[in-house]
Amino acid sequence: MTTHDMPTTADVAPLLEPLKALANPVRFQILQWLRDPEGNFPVNKEITDPYTVGVCVSHIQAKAGLAQSTVSAYMAALERAGLVRSTRVGKWTHYRRDEERITRLIEELGENIGSTGPR
Numbered sequence: 001m002t003t004h005d006m007p008t009t010a011d012v013a014p015l016l017e018p019l020k021a022l023a024n025p026v027r028f029q030i031l032q033w034l035r036d037p038e039g040n041f042p043v044n045k046e047i048t049d050p051y052t053v054g055v056c057v058s059h060i061q062a063k064a065g066l067a068q069s070t071v072s073a074y075m076a077a078l079e080r081a082g083l084v085r086s087t088r089v090g091k092w093t094h095y096r097r098d099e100e101r102i103t104r105l106i107e108e109l110g111e112n113i114g115s116t117g118p119r
Helices: 009-022 025-035 057-064 068-080 099-113
Strands: 084-089 092-097
Touching: 009 025, 009 068, 009 099, 025 057, 025 068, 025 092, 057 068, 057 092, 068 084, 068 092
Parallel strands: none
Antiparallel strands: 084 092
């Protein structure tokens, strides 16, 4: 491989931020929990739909058992990485997975580091 074949930082930057966010086991776990919000959090559909609006950050914090500031920082990292989206409902922030972005990330990873088949 020659140096002109090496990817530039700009080429791989869209992959690096989500991977850095997922490198933290708690952030990874939160993203897994949000995959099934009704099974993992107390959900009141009369107030918000967990799939379109998201799960209240206070529920995420309670399940994680971490300080509110820590959970807020974790959720901000996941949002910067494009893995979750936030919605304000009154004074509360709700989070849901960005399924479209997660699907694209998986596809991009497959294209960039996926298997080329048996050797």
